[in-house]
Protein backbone atom coordinates (compact mmCIF):
# COMPACT_ATOMS: atom_id res chain seq x y z
CA UNK A 1 0.00 0.00 0.00
CA UNK A 2 1.27 3.42 -0.86
CA UNK A 3 -0.66 5.37 1.76
CA UNK A 4 -4.24 6.13 2.54
CA UNK A 5 -6.60 3.30 1.78
CA UNK A 6 -6.21 0.48 -0.58
CA UNK A 7 -8.44 0.36 -3.63
CA UNK A 8 -9.34 -2.99 -5.18
CA UNK A 9 -10.32 -3.61 -8.77
CA UNK A 10 -13.41 -5.74 -9.37
CA UNK A 11 -11.17 -8.70 -10.31
CA UNK A 12 -9.09 -8.33 -7.14
CA UNK A 13 -12.28 -8.19 -5.06
CA UNK A 14 -13.61 -11.36 -6.69
CA UNK A 15 -10.26 -13.09 -6.09
CA UNK A 16 -10.31 -12.17 -2.38
CA UNK A 17 -13.90 -13.38 -2.01
CA UNK A 18 -12.93 -16.68 -3.70
CA UNK A 19 -9.89 -17.11 -1.43
CA UNK A 20 -12.05 -16.51 1.63
CA UNK A 21 -14.63 -19.06 0.52
CA UNK A 22 -11.98 -21.61 -0.57
CA UNK A 23 -10.45 -21.41 2.91
CA UNK A 24 -13.60 -23.02 4.30
CA UNK A 25 -13.71 -20.44 7.09
CA UNK A 26 -16.56 -18.47 5.60
CA UNK A 27 -19.26 -19.36 3.10
CA UNK A 28 -20.50 -17.28 0.21
CA UNK A 29 -23.92 -17.28 1.85
CA UNK A 30 -22.46 -15.77 5.03
CA UNK A 31 -20.69 -13.06 3.03
CA UNK A 32 -23.91 -12.30 1.21
CA UNK A 33 -25.86 -12.17 4.45
CA UNK A 34 -23.27 -9.73 5.86
CA UNK A 35 -23.48 -7.62 2.69
CA UNK A 36 -27.28 -7.55 2.89
CA UNK A 37 -27.21 -6.73 6.59
CA UNK A 38 -24.72 -3.89 6.03
CA UNK A 39 -26.95 -2.23 3.44
CA UNK A 40 -30.18 -2.82 5.35
CA UNK A 41 -28.44 -1.30 8.39
CA UNK A 42 -27.34 1.78 6.43
CA UNK A 43 -30.87 2.26 5.10
CA UNK A 44 -32.38 2.00 8.58
CA UNK A 45 -29.79 4.46 9.87
CA UNK A 46 -30.86 7.04 7.29
CA UNK A 47 -34.60 6.26 7.29
CA UNK A 48 -35.24 5.29 10.94
CA UNK A 49 -39.01 5.20 10.39
CA UNK A 50 -39.94 2.10 8.33
CA UNK A 51 -41.25 3.12 4.91
CA UNK A 52 -41.92 1.68 1.50
CA UNK A 53 -39.01 0.24 -0.53
CA UNK A 54 -38.73 -1.30 -3.97
CA UNK A 55 -35.81 -3.68 -4.51
CA UNK A 56 -34.65 -4.46 -8.06
CA UNK A 57 -32.75 -7.76 -8.17
CA UNK A 58 -30.51 -8.81 -11.08
CA UNK A 59 -29.36 -12.24 -12.23
CA UNK A 60 -26.20 -12.64 -10.13
CA UNK A 61 -24.94 -12.24 -6.58
CA UNK A 62 -25.71 -8.51 -6.60
CA UNK A 63 -29.32 -9.63 -6.96
CA UNK A 64 -28.74 -12.11 -4.11
CA UNK A 65 -27.77 -9.18 -1.88
CA UNK A 66 -31.01 -7.50 -2.96
CA UNK A 67 -33.17 -10.45 -1.78
CA UNK A 68 -31.32 -10.45 1.56
CA UNK A 69 -31.89 -6.70 1.98
CA UNK A 70 -35.60 -7.11 1.20
CA UNK A 71 -35.98 -9.82 3.85
CA UNK A 72 -34.09 -7.84 6.50
CA UNK A 73 -36.03 -4.63 5.84
CA UNK A 74 -39.33 -6.52 5.93
CA UNK A 75 -38.33 -7.96 9.32
CA UNK A 76 -37.74 -4.36 10.45
CA UNK A 77 -41.27 -3.34 9.51
CA UNK A 78 -40.76 -1.95 6.01
CA UNK A 79 -43.26 -2.54 3.17
CA UNK A 80 -41.42 -4.20 0.33
CA UNK A 81 -41.96 -4.60 -3.36
CA UNK A 82 -39.39 -6.89 -4.99
CA UNK A 83 -38.77 -7.10 -8.73
CA UNK A 84 -36.60 -9.94 -10.02
CA UNK A 85 -35.76 -12.30 -12.84
CA UNK A 86 -36.80 -15.91 -13.34
CA UNK A 87 -33.21 -17.13 -13.71
CA UNK A 88 -30.95 -16.72 -10.68
CA UNK A 89 -28.14 -19.16 -11.48
CA UNK A 90 -25.80 -18.80 -8.46
CA UNK A 91 -26.51 -21.10 -5.49
CA UNK A 92 -26.17 -18.33 -2.91
CA UNK A 93 -28.35 -15.86 -4.76
CA UNK A 94 -30.91 -18.64 -5.38
CA UNK A 95 -30.96 -19.41 -1.64
CA UNK A 96 -31.48 -15.72 -0.78
CA UNK A 97 -34.30 -15.63 -3.29
CA UNK A 98 -35.87 -18.74 -1.74
CA UNK A 99 -35.68 -17.15 1.73
CA UNK A 100 -37.30 -13.96 0.47
CA UNK A 101 -40.14 -15.96 -1.15
CA UNK A 102 -41.05 -17.17 2.35
CA UNK A 103 -41.77 -13.51 3.17
CA UNK A 104 -43.25 -12.05 0.01
CA UNK A 105 -43.70 -12.29 -3.75
CA UNK A 106 -41.43 -11.33 -6.65
CA UNK A 107 -42.80 -9.29 -9.54
CA UNK A 108 -41.06 -9.41 -12.93
CA UNK A 109 -38.17 -6.99 -13.36
CA UNK A 110 -39.75 -4.89 -16.11
CA UNK A 111 -40.22 -1.23 -16.85
CA UNK A 112 -44.01 -1.46 -16.43
CA UNK A 113 -43.74 -3.19 -13.02
CA UNK A 114 -41.30 -0.50 -11.93
CA UNK A 115 -43.73 2.14 -13.16
CA UNK A 116 -46.33 0.67 -10.79
CA UNK A 117 -44.09 1.25 -7.71
CA UNK A 118 -44.20 5.05 -7.48
CA UNK A 119 -45.13 5.17 -3.78
CA UNK A 120 -41.67 3.99 -2.71
CA UNK A 121 -39.48 6.18 -0.50
CA UNK A 122 -36.39 4.19 -1.43
CA UNK A 123 -35.46 2.24 -4.54
CA UNK A 124 -32.69 -0.30 -4.10
CA UNK A 125 -30.62 -1.12 -7.16
CA UNK A 126 -29.29 -4.69 -6.82
CA UNK A 127 -29.14 -5.43 -10.56
CA UNK A 128 -25.40 -5.52 -11.37
CA UNK A 129 -22.28 -5.15 -9.25
CA UNK A 130 -18.73 -6.32 -9.87
CA UNK A 131 -19.98 -8.89 -12.41
CA UNK A 132 -21.00 -6.34 -15.07
CA UNK A 133 -19.24 -7.35 -18.29
CA UNK A 134 -21.13 -5.49 -21.01
CA UNK A 135 -23.55 -2.57 -21.34
CA UNK A 136 -27.06 -3.31 -20.09
CA UNK A 137 -29.38 -3.99 -23.01
CA UNK A 138 -33.00 -4.66 -23.80
CA UNK A 139 -35.33 -5.16 -20.88
CA UNK A 140 -32.77 -4.36 -18.16
CA UNK A 141 -31.59 -1.24 -20.00
CA UNK A 142 -35.22 -0.08 -20.12
CA UNK A 143 -35.60 -0.74 -16.37
CA UNK A 144 -32.43 1.25 -15.58
CA UNK A 145 -33.59 4.09 -17.83
CA UNK A 146 -36.89 4.24 -15.98
CA UNK A 147 -35.14 3.98 -12.61
CA UNK A 148 -32.92 6.96 -13.56
CA UNK A 149 -36.00 9.04 -14.37
CA UNK A 150 -37.87 7.99 -11.20
CA UNK A 151 -35.05 8.72 -8.77
CA UNK A 152 -32.71 11.34 -10.27
CA UNK A 153 -32.69 15.12 -9.92
CA UNK A 154 -35.50 16.58 -7.83
CA UNK A 155 -37.62 13.42 -7.54
CA UNK A 156 -38.80 12.56 -4.05
CA UNK A 157 -37.63 8.94 -4.06
CA UNK A 158 -34.07 8.09 -3.12
CA UNK A 159 -31.89 5.55 -4.84
CA UNK A 160 -29.61 3.27 -2.83
CA UNK A 161 -27.23 1.12 -4.82
CA UNK A 162 -25.71 -2.19 -3.83
CA UNK A 163 -21.94 -2.08 -4.45
CA UNK A 164 -22.37 0.41 -7.33
CA UNK A 165 -25.00 1.90 -9.62
CA UNK A 166 -25.84 -0.75 -12.21
CA UNK A 167 -24.20 -0.15 -15.57
CA UNK A 168 -21.25 1.73 -14.08
CA UNK A 169 -17.89 0.06 -14.66
CA UNK A 170 -16.36 -0.39 -11.22
CA UNK A 171 -12.82 -0.19 -12.57
CA UNK A 172 -13.17 3.11 -14.43
CA UNK A 173 -16.23 5.00 -13.19
CA UNK A 174 -17.50 5.08 -16.77
CA UNK A 175 -20.95 3.98 -17.95
CA UNK A 176 -20.46 0.97 -20.18
CA UNK A 177 -21.84 1.71 -23.64
CA UNK A 178 -21.48 5.46 -23.14
CA UNK A 179 -18.89 7.86 -24.49
CA UNK A 180 -17.16 10.72 -22.74
CA UNK A 181 -19.19 12.30 -19.93
CA UNK A 182 -21.68 9.44 -19.72
CA UNK A 183 -23.34 10.46 -23.01
CA UNK A 184 -24.17 7.98 -25.72
CA UNK A 185 -26.17 4.87 -26.21
CA UNK A 186 -26.47 3.85 -22.55
CA UNK A 187 -29.39 4.34 -20.17
CA UNK A 188 -30.07 7.52 -18.16
CA UNK A 189 -27.11 7.62 -15.77
CA UNK A 190 -28.26 6.83 -12.25
CA UNK A 191 -27.79 9.34 -9.44
CA UNK A 192 -27.84 7.49 -6.15
CA UNK A 193 -28.26 9.07 -2.74
CA UNK A 194 -26.21 6.29 -1.19
CA UNK A 195 -23.92 3.52 -2.40
CA UNK A 196 -22.79 0.85 0.00
CA UNK A 197 -19.77 -1.08 -1.29
CA UNK A 198 -17.97 -3.97 0.34
CA UNK A 199 -14.55 -4.17 1.97
CA UNK A 200 -12.72 -1.52 -0.09
CA UNK A 201 -13.47 1.31 -2.50
CA UNK A 202 -13.15 0.34 -6.17
CA UNK A 203 -11.61 2.74 -8.71
CA UNK A 204 -15.01 3.36 -10.29
CA UNK A 205 -16.38 4.81 -7.06
CA UNK A 206 -13.81 7.60 -7.22
CA UNK A 207 -13.12 8.18 -10.91
CA UNK A 208 -14.90 9.98 -13.72
CA UNK A 209 -18.72 9.62 -13.54
CA UNK A 210 -18.50 7.41 -10.44
CA UNK A 211 -18.77 9.96 -7.62
CA UNK A 212 -21.80 11.71 -9.17
CA UNK A 213 -23.47 8.36 -9.78
CA UNK A 214 -22.72 6.85 -6.36
CA UNK A 215 -23.77 9.73 -4.12
CA UNK A 216 -22.57 9.19 -0.58
CA UNK A 217 -20.19 6.25 -0.51
CA UNK A 218 -20.08 3.95 2.50
CA UNK A 219 -17.62 1.07 2.67
CA UNK A 220 -18.98 -1.86 4.68
CA UNK A 221 -16.78 -4.39 6.41
CA UNK A 222 -17.84 -7.94 5.53
CA UNK A 223 -14.92 -9.66 7.25
CA UNK A 224 -12.48 -10.11 4.37
CA UNK A 225 -9.51 -8.28 5.86
CA UNK A 226 -7.38 -11.37 6.41
CA UNK A 227 -7.67 -12.50 2.80
CA UNK A 228 -7.13 -8.96 1.52
CA UNK A 229 -3.90 -8.62 3.45
CA UNK A 230 -2.66 -12.24 3.27
CA UNK A 231 -0.02 -13.20 0.76
CA UNK A 232 -0.79 -10.53 -1.79
CA UNK A 233 1.58 -7.81 -2.86
CA UNK A 234 0.28 -4.43 -1.70
CA UNK A 235 -2.27 -2.86 -3.98
CA UNK A 236 -1.01 -0.30 -6.44
CA UNK A 237 -3.85 2.13 -5.97
CA UNK A 238 -4.52 4.14 -2.87
CA UNK A 239 -6.17 7.37 -1.84
CA UNK A 240 -6.32 9.87 0.93
CA UNK A 241 -9.89 9.31 1.93
CA UNK A 242 -11.88 11.95 3.69
CA UNK A 243 -14.32 9.26 4.77
CA UNK A 244 -13.73 6.56 7.36
CA UNK A 245 -13.06 3.05 6.11
CA UNK A 246 -13.44 0.30 8.67
CA UNK A 247 -10.85 -2.28 9.46
CA UNK A 248 -7.71 -0.46 8.34
CA UNK A 249 -4.35 -0.47 10.07
CA UNK A 250 -3.69 3.24 9.60
CA UNK A 251 -6.82 5.13 10.40
CA UNK A 252 -6.21 8.74 11.32
CA UNK A 253 -5.33 11.30 8.70
CA UNK A 254 -2.68 12.64 11.07
CA UNK A 255 -1.00 9.28 11.24
CA UNK A 256 -1.10 9.01 7.49
CA UNK A 257 0.48 12.41 6.99
CA UNK A 258 3.13 11.63 9.56
CA UNK A 259 3.85 8.29 7.88
CA UNK A 260 4.50 10.01 4.55
CA UNK A 261 6.61 12.78 5.96
CA UNK A 262 8.69 10.41 8.06
CA UNK A 263 9.54 8.52 4.89
CA UNK A 264 11.46 11.36 3.30
CA UNK A 265 10.77 14.93 4.23
CA UNK A 266 13.13 16.76 6.51
CA UNK A 267 10.85 17.44 9.46
CA UNK A 268 11.67 20.79 11.04
CA UNK A 269 13.55 20.48 14.29
CA UNK A 270 15.91 22.43 16.56
CA UNK A 271 19.05 21.18 14.82
CA UNK A 272 18.08 22.39 11.34
CA UNK A 273 18.68 25.66 9.53
CA UNK A 274 17.07 27.04 6.37
CA UNK A 275 19.36 25.11 4.04
CA UNK A 276 18.37 21.87 5.78
CA UNK A 277 14.90 22.30 4.30
CA UNK A 278 15.86 22.80 0.69
CA UNK A 279 15.98 25.62 -1.81
CA UNK A 280 13.32 25.75 -4.55
CA UNK A 281 13.85 27.65 -7.78
CA UNK A 282 10.93 28.81 -9.94
CA UNK A 283 11.54 29.86 -13.56
CA UNK A 284 9.09 32.75 -14.08
CA UNK A 285 7.95 34.61 -17.21
CA UNK A 286 7.96 38.09 -18.68
CA UNK A 287 6.31 41.24 -17.31
CA UNK A 288 2.55 41.04 -16.98
CA UNK A 289 2.50 37.25 -16.51
CA UNK A 290 4.15 37.05 -13.11
CA UNK A 291 1.10 36.23 -11.00
CA UNK A 292 1.10 32.52 -11.76
CA UNK A 293 4.77 32.04 -10.86
CA UNK A 294 4.31 34.09 -7.69
CA UNK A 295 1.45 31.83 -6.61
CA UNK A 296 3.78 28.89 -7.23
CA UNK A 297 6.57 30.53 -5.26
CA UNK A 298 4.30 31.49 -2.38
CA UNK A 299 3.02 27.93 -2.09
CA UNK A 300 6.58 26.59 -2.19
CA UNK A 301 7.53 28.95 0.67
CA UNK A 302 4.48 27.93 2.71
CA UNK A 303 5.22 24.23 2.07
CA UNK A 304 8.19 24.67 4.37
CA UNK A 305 11.04 24.86 1.84
CA UNK A 306 13.91 26.74 3.48
CA UNK A 307 14.43 29.19 0.61
CA UNK A 308 12.56 29.98 -2.60
CA UNK A 309 13.97 31.96 -5.51
CA UNK A 310 11.90 33.23 -8.41
CA UNK A 311 13.74 33.78 -11.73
CA UNK A 312 11.98 36.06 -14.23
CA UNK A 313 13.78 37.85 -17.09
CA UNK A 314 15.73 40.90 -15.77
CA UNK A 315 13.18 43.47 -17.06
CA UNK A 316 10.41 41.75 -15.07
CA UNK A 317 12.30 41.64 -11.75
CA UNK A 318 10.68 44.79 -10.40
CA UNK A 319 7.20 43.29 -10.88
CA UNK A 320 7.96 40.71 -8.22
CA UNK A 321 9.23 43.13 -5.60
CA UNK A 322 7.47 42.69 -2.27
CA UNK A 323 5.52 39.48 -3.13
CA UNK A 324 6.29 38.38 -0.37
CA UNK A 325 9.53 39.79 1.05
CA UNK A 326 10.69 36.31 1.99
CA UNK A 327 10.92 35.45 -1.69
CA UNK A 328 14.30 35.85 -3.34
CA UNK A 329 14.49 37.23 -6.88
CA UNK A 330 17.10 36.65 -9.52
CA UNK A 331 17.07 37.74 -13.18
CA UNK A 332 17.38 34.96 -15.72
CA UNK A 333 17.68 35.69 -19.44
CA UNK A 334 19.58 32.79 -21.05
CA UNK A 335 19.97 29.06 -20.62
CA UNK A 336 23.63 29.68 -19.73
CA UNK A 337 22.41 31.85 -16.83
CA UNK A 338 20.40 28.95 -15.47
CA UNK A 339 23.41 26.66 -15.64
CA UNK A 340 25.39 29.26 -13.67
CA UNK A 341 22.69 29.48 -10.97
CA UNK A 342 22.53 25.71 -10.74
CA UNK A 343 26.19 25.45 -9.84
CA UNK A 344 24.87 26.13 -6.32
CA UNK A 345 24.42 22.60 -4.96
CA UNK A 346 21.98 23.79 -2.30
CA UNK A 347 19.23 24.33 -4.91
CA UNK A 348 17.28 21.15 -4.38
CA UNK A 349 14.22 21.39 -6.68
CA UNK A 350 12.99 23.35 -9.69
CA UNK A 351 9.67 24.28 -11.22
CA UNK A 352 9.08 25.54 -14.74
CA UNK A 353 5.81 26.37 -16.44
CA UNK A 354 3.40 28.57 -14.45
CA UNK A 355 3.26 31.99 -16.13
CA UNK A 356 6.48 31.17 -17.93
CA UNK A 357 5.33 31.62 -21.52
CA UNK A 358 5.71 28.82 -24.04
CA UNK A 359 8.64 30.40 -25.93
CA UNK A 360 10.59 30.95 -22.72
CA UNK A 361 9.81 27.39 -21.62
CA UNK A 362 11.14 26.13 -24.98
CA UNK A 363 14.38 28.08 -24.33
CA UNK A 364 14.94 26.77 -20.82
CA UNK A 365 13.58 23.23 -21.01
CA UNK A 366 16.76 21.55 -22.31
CA UNK A 367 18.88 23.04 -19.49
CA UNK A 368 16.20 22.17 -16.91
CA UNK A 369 15.81 18.61 -18.12
CA UNK A 370 19.47 17.74 -18.30
CA UNK A 371 20.17 18.65 -14.67
CA UNK A 372 19.62 15.94 -12.06
CA UNK A 373 17.50 17.77 -9.48
CA UNK A 374 13.82 16.92 -9.00
CA UNK A 375 11.69 19.17 -11.12
CA UNK A 376 8.00 19.99 -11.65
CA UNK A 377 6.89 20.65 -15.23
CA UNK A 378 3.54 22.40 -15.39
CA UNK A 379 1.41 24.59 -17.68
CA UNK A 380 3.50 26.29 -20.45
CA UNK A 381 6.37 23.87 -19.89
CA UNK A 382 4.04 20.99 -20.78
CA UNK A 383 2.94 22.74 -23.97
CA UNK A 384 6.59 23.40 -24.83
CA UNK A 385 7.48 19.81 -24.04
CA UNK A 386 4.75 18.44 -26.34
CA UNK A 387 6.25 20.46 -29.20
CA UNK A 388 9.71 18.98 -28.92
CA UNK A 389 10.41 15.80 -30.89
CA UNK A 390 10.93 12.57 -29.00
CA UNK A 391 10.30 14.38 -25.69
CA UNK A 392 9.57 11.27 -23.56
CA UNK A 393 13.24 10.30 -23.86
CA UNK A 394 14.27 13.57 -22.19
CA UNK A 395 12.39 12.70 -18.98
CA UNK A 396 13.19 10.47 -16.05
CA UNK A 397 12.06 9.49 -12.57
CA UNK A 398 12.95 12.81 -10.89
CA UNK A 399 10.48 14.73 -13.10
CA UNK A 400 6.89 15.38 -12.07
CA UNK A 401 4.46 16.43 -14.81
CA UNK A 402 1.20 18.02 -13.68
CA UNK A 403 -1.11 18.22 -16.72
CA UNK A 404 -4.80 19.07 -16.68
CA UNK A 405 -6.95 17.21 -19.21
CA UNK A 406 -6.08 19.51 -22.12
CA UNK A 407 -2.35 19.36 -21.50
CA UNK A 408 -2.54 15.60 -21.07
CA UNK A 409 -4.27 15.33 -24.48
CA UNK A 410 -1.45 17.40 -26.06
CA UNK A 411 1.19 15.10 -24.59
CA UNK A 412 -0.65 11.77 -24.99
CA UNK A 413 -3.30 12.24 -27.71
CA UNK A 414 -3.88 8.50 -28.15
CA UNK A 415 -4.51 7.92 -24.43
CA UNK A 416 -6.87 10.91 -24.22
CA UNK A 417 -8.76 9.64 -27.29
CA UNK A 418 -9.09 6.20 -25.70
CA UNK A 419 -10.61 7.78 -22.59
CA UNK A 420 -13.25 9.42 -24.77
CA UNK A 421 -14.24 6.29 -26.69
CA UNK A 422 -17.45 4.40 -26.01
CA UNK A 423 -16.64 1.28 -24.04
CA UNK A 424 -18.55 -1.72 -25.28
CA UNK A 425 -16.97 -4.17 -22.80
CA UNK A 426 -15.81 -3.94 -19.21
CA UNK A 427 -13.51 -3.03 -17.72
CA UNK A 428 -13.41 0.28 -19.58
CA UNK A 429 -10.12 2.15 -20.06
CA UNK A 430 -9.81 4.39 -17.01
CA UNK A 431 -8.01 7.55 -15.97
CA UNK A 432 -5.78 5.31 -13.84
CA UNK A 433 -4.94 3.19 -16.91
CA UNK A 434 -4.19 6.34 -18.93
CA UNK A 435 -2.02 7.95 -16.25
CA UNK A 436 -0.11 4.73 -15.54
CA UNK A 437 0.59 4.22 -19.22
CA UNK A 438 1.70 7.86 -19.59
CA UNK A 439 4.11 7.51 -16.64
CA UNK A 440 5.47 4.24 -18.02
CA UNK A 441 6.08 5.75 -21.46
CA UNK A 442 8.06 8.77 -20.32
CA UNK A 443 9.58 7.36 -17.14
CA UNK A 444 8.36 10.29 -15.03
CA UNK A 445 5.70 10.81 -12.36
CA UNK A 446 2.44 12.06 -13.89
CA UNK A 447 -0.26 13.88 -11.94
CA UNK A 448 -3.39 14.13 -14.08
CA UNK A 449 -5.48 16.92 -12.56
CA UNK A 450 -9.21 16.96 -12.00
CA UNK A 451 -11.74 16.38 -9.25
CA UNK A 452 -10.40 12.82 -9.49
CA UNK A 453 -6.68 13.55 -9.65
CA UNK A 454 -4.65 10.47 -10.57
CA UNK A 455 -0.95 10.20 -9.77
CA UNK A 456 1.20 7.46 -11.27
CA UNK A 457 4.88 6.52 -11.17
CA UNK A 458 6.80 4.76 -13.95
CA UNK A 459 6.96 1.56 -11.86
CA UNK A 460 3.15 1.25 -11.89
CA UNK A 461 2.36 2.66 -8.45
CA UNK A 462 -0.76 4.78 -8.71
CA UNK A 463 -2.96 6.80 -6.44
CA UNK A 464 -6.35 8.45 -6.84
CA UNK A 465 -6.95 11.65 -4.96
CA UNK A 466 -10.64 12.47 -4.78
CA UNK A 467 -11.62 16.14 -4.44
CA UNK A 468 -15.21 15.98 -5.64
CA UNK A 469 -16.33 17.73 -2.48
CA UNK A 470 -14.32 20.91 -3.22
CA UNK A 471 -15.49 22.09 -6.66
CA UNK A 472 -14.38 25.62 -5.74
CA UNK A 473 -10.82 24.39 -6.26
CA UNK A 474 -11.46 24.84 -9.99
CA UNK A 475 -10.34 28.49 -10.00
CA UNK A 476 -7.66 30.30 -11.98
CA UNK A 477 -4.23 29.77 -10.49
CA UNK A 478 -5.08 26.86 -8.24
CA UNK A 479 -2.94 24.58 -10.41
CA UNK A 480 -0.03 27.01 -10.01
CA UNK A 481 -0.34 26.65 -6.24
CA UNK A 482 -0.32 22.86 -6.57
CA UNK A 483 2.87 23.03 -8.65
CA UNK A 484 4.46 25.17 -5.92
CA UNK A 485 3.45 22.78 -3.17
CA UNK A 486 4.93 19.82 -5.00
CA UNK A 487 8.11 21.77 -5.74
CA UNK A 488 8.41 22.72 -2.08
CA UNK A 489 7.96 19.13 -0.91
CA UNK A 490 10.54 17.98 -3.48
CA UNK A 491 12.93 20.65 -2.22
CA UNK A 492 12.42 19.35 1.32
CA UNK A 493 13.34 15.84 0.22
CA UNK A 494 10.15 13.93 -0.50
CA UNK A 495 10.41 11.44 -3.37
CA UNK A 496 8.59 12.56 -6.55
CA UNK A 497 5.58 10.24 -6.20
CA UNK A 498 5.14 11.11 -2.52
CA UNK A 499 5.59 14.85 -3.17
CA UNK A 500 2.94 14.79 -5.91
CA UNK A 501 0.45 12.78 -3.84
CA UNK A 502 1.03 14.77 -0.67
CA UNK A 503 0.80 18.01 -2.68
CA UNK A 504 -2.62 17.02 -4.07
CA UNK A 505 -3.79 16.07 -0.59
CA UNK A 506 -2.66 19.29 1.11
CA UNK A 507 -3.99 21.40 -1.81
CA UNK A 508 -7.52 19.96 -1.47
CA UNK A 509 -7.43 20.25 2.31
CA UNK A 510 -6.51 23.92 2.03
CA UNK A 511 -9.50 24.46 -0.29
CA UNK A 512 -11.80 22.51 2.01
CA UNK A 513 -10.65 24.55 4.98
CA UNK A 514 -11.35 27.88 3.21
CA UNK A 515 -14.66 26.88 1.61
CA UNK A 516 -16.60 28.41 -1.30
CA UNK A 517 -15.48 31.84 -2.46
CA UNK A 518 -11.89 30.67 -2.60
CA UNK A 519 -9.43 32.30 -4.98
CA UNK A 520 -6.03 30.78 -5.62
CA UNK A 521 -4.32 33.46 -3.48
CA UNK A 522 -6.20 32.08 -0.46
CA UNK A 523 -4.72 28.60 -0.78
CA UNK A 524 -1.16 29.27 0.45
CA UNK A 525 -2.59 31.22 3.39
CA UNK A 526 -4.54 28.14 4.50
CA UNK A 527 -1.44 25.96 4.63
CA UNK A 528 -0.31 26.83 8.18
CA UNK A 529 -3.76 25.76 9.42
CA UNK A 530 -3.67 22.59 7.34
CA UNK A 531 -0.25 21.65 8.72
CA UNK A 532 -1.37 22.47 12.25
CA UNK A 533 -4.47 20.26 11.79
CA UNK A 534 -2.20 17.46 10.62
CA UNK A 535 0.04 17.90 13.64
CA UNK A 536 3.09 18.59 11.48
Ligand SMILES: NC(=O)C1=CN([C@@H]2O[C@H](COP(=O)(O)OP(=O)(O)OC[C@H]3O[C@@H](n4cnc5c(N)ncnc54)[C@H](OP(=O)(O)O)[C@@H]3O)[C@@H](O)[C@H]2O)[C@@H](O)CC1
Pocket residue numbers: 017028031032033035058059060061062063064065090127128129130131132133134135136137140162163198222
Ligand atom coordinates in the same frame (compact mmCIF):
# COMPACT_ATOMS: atom_id res chain seq x y z
N1 LIG B 1 -18.85 -13.31 -4.39
C1 LIG B 1 -19.40 -13.20 -3.19
O1 LIG B 1 -19.39 -14.09 -2.45
C2 LIG B 1 -20.06 -11.96 -2.78
C3 LIG B 1 -20.58 -11.09 -3.73
N2 LIG B 1 -21.33 -10.06 -3.38
C4 LIG B 1 -22.15 -9.37 -4.35
O2 LIG B 1 -22.06 -10.01 -5.60
C5 LIG B 1 -21.79 -9.07 -6.62
C6 LIG B 1 -21.07 -9.74 -7.71
O3 LIG B 1 -21.82 -10.83 -8.12
P1 LIG B 1 -21.66 -11.54 -9.53
O4 LIG B 1 -20.26 -11.87 -9.75
O5 LIG B 1 -22.62 -12.64 -9.56
O6 LIG B 1 -22.04 -10.39 -10.53
P2 LIG B 1 -23.32 -9.40 -10.63
O7 LIG B 1 -22.76 -8.04 -10.53
O8 LIG B 1 -24.40 -9.80 -9.72
O9 LIG B 1 -23.85 -9.59 -12.14
C7 LIG B 1 -23.40 -10.63 -12.87
C8 LIG B 1 -24.53 -11.28 -13.63
O10 LIG B 1 -25.02 -10.40 -14.56
C9 LIG B 1 -24.79 -10.90 -15.88
N3 LIG B 1 -24.47 -9.75 -16.70
C10 LIG B 1 -23.36 -8.98 -16.67
N4 LIG B 1 -23.48 -7.93 -17.50
C11 LIG B 1 -24.74 -8.03 -18.03
C12 LIG B 1 -25.48 -7.24 -18.95
N5 LIG B 1 -24.99 -6.13 -19.46
N6 LIG B 1 -26.72 -7.65 -19.27
C13 LIG B 1 -27.25 -8.76 -18.76
N7 LIG B 1 -26.58 -9.55 -17.87
C14 LIG B 1 -25.35 -9.18 -17.53
C15 LIG B 1 -23.75 -11.93 -15.74
O11 LIG B 1 -23.94 -12.89 -16.72
P3 LIG B 1 -22.82 -13.25 -17.81
O12 LIG B 1 -21.86 -12.08 -17.97
O13 LIG B 1 -22.17 -14.44 -17.27
O14 LIG B 1 -23.62 -13.46 -19.01
C16 LIG B 1 -24.05 -12.46 -14.35
O15 LIG B 1 -25.12 -13.39 -14.41
C17 LIG B 1 -21.07 -7.97 -5.93
O16 LIG B 1 -21.18 -6.75 -6.64
C18 LIG B 1 -21.76 -7.95 -4.60
O17 LIG B 1 -22.95 -7.18 -4.69
C19 LIG B 1 -21.61 -9.80 -1.97
O18 LIG B 1 -22.76 -10.53 -1.67
C20 LIG B 1 -20.49 -10.25 -1.09
C21 LIG B 1 -20.18 -11.68 -1.33
Ligand SMILES: Nc1ncnc2c1ncn2[C@@H]1O[C@H](COP(=O)(O)OP(=O)(O)O)[C@@H](O)[C@H]1O
Pocket residue numbers: 379404449450451453467468470471472473474475476477478479480481482507
Ligand atom coordinates in the same frame (compact mmCIF):
# COMPACT_ATOMS: atom_id res chain seq x y z
N1 LIG C 1 -14.35 20.14 -10.22
C1 LIG C 1 -13.23 20.14 -9.49
N2 LIG C 1 -13.28 19.79 -8.19
C2 LIG C 1 -12.17 19.80 -7.44
N3 LIG C 1 -10.95 20.15 -7.91
C3 LIG C 1 -10.84 20.50 -9.19
C4 LIG C 1 -11.97 20.51 -10.05
N4 LIG C 1 -11.54 20.91 -11.27
C5 LIG C 1 -10.22 21.14 -11.16
N5 LIG C 1 -9.78 20.89 -9.92
C6 LIG C 1 -8.42 21.06 -9.40
O1 LIG C 1 -8.09 22.45 -9.53
C7 LIG C 1 -6.76 22.61 -10.00
C8 LIG C 1 -6.81 23.36 -11.34
O2 LIG C 1 -5.57 23.37 -11.95
P1 LIG C 1 -5.35 23.99 -13.40
O3 LIG C 1 -6.36 23.43 -14.35
O4 LIG C 1 -3.93 23.82 -13.74
O5 LIG C 1 -5.70 25.51 -13.18
P2 LIG C 1 -4.80 26.82 -13.40
O6 LIG C 1 -4.06 26.60 -14.68
O7 LIG C 1 -5.78 27.94 -13.49
O8 LIG C 1 -3.92 26.94 -12.22
C9 LIG C 1 -6.19 21.22 -10.08
O9 LIG C 1 -5.51 20.90 -8.89
C10 LIG C 1 -7.41 20.33 -10.24
O10 LIG C 1 -7.17 19.02 -9.75
Ligand SMILES: [K+]
Pocket residue numbers: 062125126127128129161162163164165166
Ligand atom coordinates in the same frame (compact mmCIF):
# COMPACT_ATOMS: atom_id res chain seq x y z
K1 LIG D 1 -26.01 -2.42 -8.14
